[in-house]
Amino acid sequence: MxxxxxxxxxxxxxxxxxxxxxxxxxxxxxxxxxxxxxxxQRSHGGQTALARxxxxxxxxxxxxxxxxxxxxxxxxxxxxxxxxxAFTELGTVYLRDQQYSLAVSAFESALKLSNKVGAEETxxxxxxxxxxxxxxxxxxxxxxxxxxxxxxxxxxxMDLPRAEVKINGxxxxxxxxxxxxxxxxxxxxxxxxxxxxLRAKEA
Numbered sequence: 001m002x003x004x005x006x007x008x009x010x011x012x013x014x015x016x017x018x019x020x021x022x023x024x025x026x027x028x029x030x031x032x033x034x035x036x037x038x039x040x041q042r043s044h045g046g047q048t049a050l051a052r053x054x055x056x057x058x059x060x061x062x063x064x065x066x067x068x069x070x071x072x073x074x075x076x077x078x079x080x081x082x083x084x085x086a087f088t089e090l091g092t093v094y095l096r097d098q099q100y101s102l103a104v105s106a107f108e109s110a111l112k113l114s115n116k117v118g119a120e121e122t123x124x125x126x127x128x129x130x131x132x133x134x135x136x137x138x139x140x141x142x143x144x145x146x147x148x149x150x151x152x153x154x155x156x157x158m159d160l161p162r163a164e165v166k167i168n169g170x171x172x173x174x175x176x177x178x179x180x181x182x183x184x185x186x187x188x189x190x191x192x193x194x195x196x197x198l199r200a201k202e203a
Contacts, residue, residue: 023047024081027054027089028121046077050086057093065093084113088125095132098140103132134198168194 026034027050038051053068069090072078078086091106107129114122153161153176161176170193190197 023051024085026051027085030058046072046075047082048072049075050078050082053086054089057089062093062097066090066097069093080113084110087113088128091125091128091132095128095135098135100132100135100138104129104136107132138198170194 022031022034023038025031026038035051035055038047039055041048049068049072053065053072056062056065056068069086072086073083073090087106087110091103091110094100094103094106107125110125111122111129114125151163153163156162156175162173163176164171165174166172172189172193185193185195187197
C-alpha cells in the first residue's frame with residue numbers, strides 16, 4: 001500500500017515537472033492539456049500565472065491576460081524560454097488591444113532572449129515587432145455602428161462565409177473570420193478603400 005502511494009506520488013510529481021519544463025513548447029504548440037495542467041498548479045507561481053495568462057489570451061480576455069502575463073514576469077521564477085514566451089504573448093495581446101508602444105516594448109524584450117528559440121520563431125517575433133512599430137503613435141481604430149440588423153452571409157466555393165461590408169464609404173466583398181488575429185487586403189483593395197498604408201519598421 002505504501003509502495004503504491006509512493007509510486008503514484010512520484011508519477012504525479014514527474015508529470016507536473018514534465019508539464020512545467022515543457023511550458024514554452026506547449027505555448028508554441030497550443031497544447032491545451034499541458035497549459036490547463038500547469039494553470040491548475042499552485043507550486044509553480046510564475047509558470048502558473050503564465051499558463052493562466054495564455055489561456056485568458058485564447059479566451060479573448062485581454063485584461064486578464066495582460067495582468068497574468070505581467071504577474072508571471074514579475075514573479076522572477078521563469079527561466080529564459082518561459083520568459084521569452086511570456087514577453088511574446090504579452091506583446092501579442094497588447095498588439096491586439098491596439099496598445100502599440102507597449103507591444104513594441106514586449107516584443108523587444110522577447111527578441112533579447114531570441115537565442116533561446118529557433119530562427120523561425122525569432123523571425124515571427126521580428127515581424128510582429130515591425131508591425132507594432134509601424135502602428136506606434138497611430139491613434140486607435142474607431143468604428144461606427146449604424147444599426148444592429150442582421151448581415152446576410154453567403155458561402156463561396158471554399159465554403160467560407162462572405163458579406164458585403166463598407167469601409168471609408170466604399171463597399172467591398174469580405175471573408176468573415178471572427179477568429180482571425182489579422183485582417184489581410186491586397187494593395188489594390190487598400191487603395192480602393194482609401195486605407196492609409198504604413199511601412200513596417202525594421203526590427
